[in-house]
Amino acid sequence: MADSALLAGRAVVKRFGGLVAVNAVDFEVRRAEIFGLIGPNGAGKTTLFRCISGMYAPTSGSIRLRGKEIGGLAAHVVCARGVVTTHQIVRPFLEMNVRRNVLVGVLYGRSGLRGARADAEVQRILEFTELAPHEHIAAKSLTLARRKRLEVARALATRPDVLLLDEVAAGLNPTESARMVELIRRIRDAGVTIVMVEHVMKAIMSVSDRIMVMDLGAKIAEGAPAEIAKDQRVIKAYLGQEAVA
Amino acid sequence: MTERLRRMDWAHDRGAQIVVVLLVAVVLAAIPTNERQYANLIRITFLVLWYAIMAGAWNIIGGYAGQVSFGHAAFLGTGAYVTGTLWQTFHIDPLLTLPIAGLAAALYSVIVGAPTLRLRGPYFAIATIGVGEATRLFVSNIDDITGQVITHGVTGISLPNYDPAKVHYATVAVFVVVMITTILIREGRFGLGLFAINMDRDAAETSGVPTARLQVLAFAISAFFTACAGSLYAARQQFLDPTTMFGFDKSIQVVLMPVVGGLGTVWGPVFGALLFGGVQDQISSLTRNPYLPQLIYGLLLVLVVLFEPLGVAGLLGRASSAGRAFVRPRRETTV
Structure with missing residues (x-):
């Protein structure tokens, strides 16, 4: 089974001193699916993301991409292997304009393009993410919704196989959120596998093929969105013991 | 059409800027080096170019990468002492030692930089202060530690005479x-x-x-050219001592020039060097007060930090669109 999964984690543990932020989590992400990751605050979702993207080294366990270990590699190496992450708190290069932000991803990602062909690739990504009209605006002057799009665009520019999206719909109004969901679908349709953490339930329930639920560092449920919504352990984690009883 | 122009402006600008550099170099190289009335001009040119080389080199790591080094005197001194030693002991022409001096400093920068460049926030800057001072103390005391005469300690090294004309051309070349x-x-x-x-x-x-x-690569390139400045100094001044070459005041000056001129811009370090070299020279010949230049630099620094973070380059950018196109001070239009 591990070989059929594009991205697979086995008993992933991340410990900060005495705190176990991620506790022996197993997961499997299949090619070209949208895999949702939900859980209450402090469940360990972002920490797990950071272990996958190389920002943290897991304390133990393995994370494999196409059967090859990527756990503990530096983030830029993980990016070169084809797994790239966006940041929960958007982190564009504020003083650069939109075009240059995306250019960083093109020049340092897996496209290998240089010069005019890199420029053309930037243009393609800007159009795909609907940021082309804002290409000369400095990232610091963008609205939150566009910054989030830019975050996705820059990650996409590295030509990932797996795109990790950390709360890209958080803080957006319903219209912006719906547009983001539409963008995520188009990215998946282009062949990129997506793993996303999200608190906006409407967004994640509608877009995910499968969902994994974490609570207090551990995986408590996994399955299709409809099953997850009925799962007693999930309801308990979100709403408390009384809601179940 | 505008889109095409915009796409082109990278290469176009690069070429235009290099042409300007070459024009400046031709003018400077045309100054007669063997006539007495130009001796003072040659001296000031050396001072300004010497500063510009150091400031430009520092700007690669400090301005571009944003890692503020307060220890560049370590590389300046390394370059000067490598050249001084090779020249005095092995009688190698000092200008031929430039690449060796540069590589020695680059190697030193990699050893120092590989662990310290991981540090975030102000900690890299603090670490480089330690590196700079430790290097100065090491060079000052190495003779006492080893019991052999290597650097002559704080008394310094006196070097043979060397043709100032050759130093002039070499300095222009390194600047280019x-x-x-x-x-x-x-x-x-x-x-x-x-x-x-x-x-x-x-x-x-x-x-x-x-x-x-x-x-690490940016730090090494920066150290390489800073060491070249040290070598040029050795060839021109023919006297080296640790307090001057490894002095903390040198490290500070190297930071202040790009900051006052325009941090992270290509021409900012040159403007900073012109201010430092030119103003210092004029003021000290007018007043003979050694502290007045420092007072003026301090004032300039306060004004820059308060009103124009991109320094002289930023001011030129504000003044005219032609200036802006040339200096390209704003990061969002340039990077």
């Missing part, structure tokens, strides 16, 4: 190389990566930028 290097880095992929690190190291790393490697 530094300027072209900083232009090419800034307008290319390497520079884009450095500015990405400068703005957000984690975001750069997750976008595929090998941040550690790029920073």
Whole structure:
């Protein structure tokens, strides 16, 4: 089974001193699916993301991409292997304009393009993410919704196989959120596998093929969105013991 | 049409800036070196170019990558002492030792930089202060430690006489190389990566930028050219002592010039060097007060930090669109 999964984690543990932020989590992400990751605050979702993207080294366990270990590699190496992450708190290069932000991803990602062909690739990504009209605006002057799009665009520019999206719909109004969901679908349709953490339930329930639920560092449920919504352990984690009883 | 122009402006600008550098170099190289009435001009030119080389070199790591080094005197002194030693002991022409001096300092910078460049926030700057001072103390005391005469300690090394004309041409040449290097880095992929690190190291790393490697490389290039400035000093002044060459005041000056001139811009360090070299020379010949230049630099620094973070380059950018196109001070239009 591990070989059929594009991205697979086995008993992933991340410990900060005495705190176990991620506790022996197993997961499997299949090619070209949208895999949702939900859980209450402090469940360990972002920490797990950071272990996958190389920002943290897991304390133990393995994370494999196409059967090859990527756990503990530096983030830029993980990016070169084809797994790239966006940041929960958007982190564009504020003083650069939109075009240059995306250019960083093109020049340092897996496209290998240089010069005019890199420029053309930037243009393609800007159009795909609907940021082309804002290409000369400095990232610091963008609205939150566009910054989030830019975050996705820059990650996409590295030509990932797996795109990790950390709360890209958080803080957006319903219209912006719906547009983001539409963008995520188009990215998946282009062949990129997506793993996303999200608190906006409407967004994640509608877009995910499968969902994994974490609570207090551990995986408590996994399955299709409809099953997850009925799962007693999930309801308990979100709403408390009384809601179940 | 405008889109095409915009796409082209990288290469176009790069070429234009290099042409300006070469024109400046031709003018400077045309100053007669063997006539007495030009001796003073040659002296001031050396001072300004020497500063510009150091400031431009520092700007690669401090301005582009945003890692503020307060220890560049370590590389300046390393270059000067490598050249001084090779010249005095092995009788190698000092100008031929420039690449060796540069490589020695680059190697030193890699050893020092590989662990310290990982540090975030102000800690790299603090670490470099330690490196600079430790290097100075080491060179000052190495004779006592080893019991052999290597650097003559704080008394310094007196070197043979050398042709000032040769030093002049070499200085112009090194200046050209530094300027072209900083232009090419800034307008290319390497520079884009450095500015990405400068703005957000984690975001750069997750976008595929090998941040550690790029920073160490930028630091090494910076150290290389700073050491070349040290070698040129040795050839021109013919006297080296640790307090001057490894002095903390040198490290500070190297930081202040790009900051006052325009941090992270190609021409900022040159403007800073003109101010430092030119103003220092004029003021000290007028008043003979050694503290007045420092007072003026302090005032300039306060004004820059308060009103124009991109220094002289920023002021020129504000003044005219032609100035802006040339100096390209604003980061969002340039990087």
